Amino acid sequence: MGICEKAIYKNVFLQWNESVQRFLMSRGVSPNDALDIVQDCFIKLWQNCANIHEEQAGPFLLKVARNLSIDQYRKGQVRLKYKKGVDVGVNNQDGQFLLEEAEFKKKIEETIASMPEKSREVFILSRFDKKTYKEIANSLEISVKAVEKRMGKALAILAKQNIMKKR
Amino acid sequence: MDNPNDILLSKWFQNTITDAEKEQLMQVYDLDSLRQSLNKQESLEFDLVPADELWSGIEGNLSDTNVVSEPVNTKSGSSKIKIQLLIAAIIILGALLLYLFRPVAGEININTKPAQQIQQIIAENVSVDLAPGSSLDYNEETWNESRLVELKGQAFFDVNKGDKFTVQTTLGNVEVLGTEFEVWERDDLLQVSCYEGMVKVTTDGGQSAEIKVGEKVSINSGRLSRVEKHKDQGPGFLNNRVSYDRIELSSLAKEIERFYNIPVILNGIDKQKTFSGILISDDIDKACSYIAETLDLKYETGKEKIEFHIQ
Numbered sequence: 001m002g003i004c005e006k007a008i009y010k011n012v013f014l015q016w017n018e019s020v021q022r023f024l025m026s027r028g029v030s031p032n033d034a035l036d037i038v039q040d041c042f043i044k045l046w047q048n049c050a051n052i053h054e055e056q057a058g059p060f061l062l063k064v065a066r067n068l069s070i071d072q073y074r075k076g077q078v079r080l081k082y083k084k085g086v087d088v089g090v091n092n093q094d095g096q097f098l099l100e101e102a103e104f105k106k107k108i109e110e111t112i113a114s115m116p117e118k119s120r121e122v123f124i125l126s127r128f129d130k131k132t133y134k135e136i137a138n139s140l141e142i143s144v145k146a147v148e149k150r151m152g153k154a155l156a157i158l159a160k161q162n163i164m165k166k167r
Numbered sequence: 168m169d170n171p172n173d174i175l176l177s178k179w180f181q182n183t184i185t186d187a188e189k190e191q192l193m194q195v196y197d198l199d200s201l202r203q204s205l206n207k208q209e210s211l212e213f214d215l216v217p218a219d220e221l222w223s224g225i226e227g228n229l230s231d232t233n234v235v236s237e238p239v240n241t242k243s244g245s246s247k248i249k250i251q252l253l254i255a256a257i258i259i260l261g262a263l264l265l266y267l268f269r270p271v272a273g274e275i276n277i278n279t280k281p282a283q284q285i286q287q288i289i290a291e292n293v294s295v296d297l298a299p300g301s302s303l304d305y306n307e308e309t310w311n312e313s314r315l316v317e318l319k320g321q322a323f324f325d326v327n328k329g330d331k332f333t334v335q336t337t338l339g340n341v342e343v344l345g346t347e348f349e350v351w352e353r354d355d356l357l358q359v360s361c362y363e364g365m366v367k368v369t370t371d372g373g374q375s376a377e378i379k380v381g382e383k384v385s386i387n388s389g390r391l392s393r394v395e396k397h398k399d400q401g402p403g404f405l406n407n408r409v410s411y412d413r414i415e416l417s418s419l420a421k422e423i424e425r426f427y428n429i430p431v432i433l434n435g436i437d438k439q440k441t442f443s444g445i446l447i448s449d450d451i452d453k454a455c456s457y458i459a460e461t462l463d464l465k466y467e468t469g470k471e472k473i474e475f476h477i478q
Binding site: 006007014018022031133149151156159161 | 169218
């Protein structure tokens with residue numbers, strides 16, 4: 001059974017719209033372009049709704065997102081922001097701390113941007129989309145073993161950046 | 168090139184690493200530092216576009232004409248031409264009881280309660296699918312002389328090619344010319360859709376229309392509509408997707424009650440507002456969710472009732 005009912009389709013949208021956005025942004029796609037591409041992905045999903053089961057929606061969306069962002073790949077920068085409620089120390093920390101926070105954020109952005117495509121995809125799905133290895137394997141249509149390898153590679157890159165100075 | 172330490176890092180990340188393996192890894196990487204990096208990364212996020220903003224850009228671009236319609240499960244195997252009649256007839260399942268209590272010799276009644284759907288062979292070679300809350304009456308003994316089926320509600324008939332009979336409803340008659348079609352009578356509206364062959368629909372006033380495969384016609388307040396086209400291969404109720412075009416909410420509530428056998432309350436809602444869309448008839452949550460979504464309402468489901476109200 002496909003996902004042609006609007007309510008079901010919208011559920012799929014709510015489940016996956018953030019992941020598709022992060023996927024594109026982590027590839028260096030600019031926010032404006034990402035907005036257009038995400039919408040195109042979901043419209044393409046709708047056009048194929050009769051042939052796609054709910055469980056296949058994720059892999060389909062990510063594939064389309066990858067295809068539609070090939071010429072955007074690594075053009076822009078990876079931009080992150082602090083989550084709401086995170087104490088960035090604006091009120092009570094000194095300037096040095098704030099500077100270090102800003103530097104750390106920049107380092108993470110650069111590290112993510114520097115990761116090879118396959119490792120980066122897994123890293124984002126794990127650390128930002130909060131997916132399990134099994135879910136990641138399903139989403140990218142690869143084995144769990146492959147997910148382990150790619151995540152390991154991403155972590156190695158992160159470790160090598162040595163972002164945290166020992167205080 | 169595969170580095171074996173990568174897998175160890177992954178295991179460390181998942182907390183499935185052994186002590187010995189951890190020792191090995193610590194020779195190569197500053198794991199504490201890595202853990203701190205990950206913790207700090209935890210507080211960062213992408214600057215996402217909010218879902219509703221994104222959705223409004225998508226929703227406007229969805230077009231039904233681009234979608235391949237779902238294939239409907241039609242009965243397989245038989246080469247009989249099927250007839251669907253929307254006119255409901257009452258058929259009582261307990262034929263023995265009916266036999267005992269029937270007022271006329273040979274009269275048979277079959278009916279379905281809300282949320283009940285049955286399939287039955289009548290008159291030896293007519294197969295009937297009766298939708299919930301419907302009933303069918305016919306006379307077994309006089310069948311050969313007078314092939315009349317009285318229907319109230321919604322049904323699908325499957326008839327041998329060449330067999331003819333008439334389905335009577337209070338709103339009009341449907342003459343079966345050996346085809347497959349659905350007859351659906353509700354309030355003041357009779358809808359007949361043909362999926363194979365041809366049927367002739369007649370009003371009490373004598374107006375009639377012949378419709379063939381891919382066509383449908385309705386009788387509304389005694390008047391025959393013009394013949395319209397449809398793309399369905401079978402009746403919605405057999406596929407748990409019942410389609411409505413501008414049904415008043417008060418009637419929609421009754422339809423939900425008919426399919427699910429649970430009272431539906433419209434709280435503070437204009438009951439004459441109309442709904443055009445689908446009633447999913449095999450999953451109450453999906454059904455209510457879809458309807459609420461389409462009409463911009465909220466709903467609550469409980470064991471005793473379903474209630475819709477304004478946001």
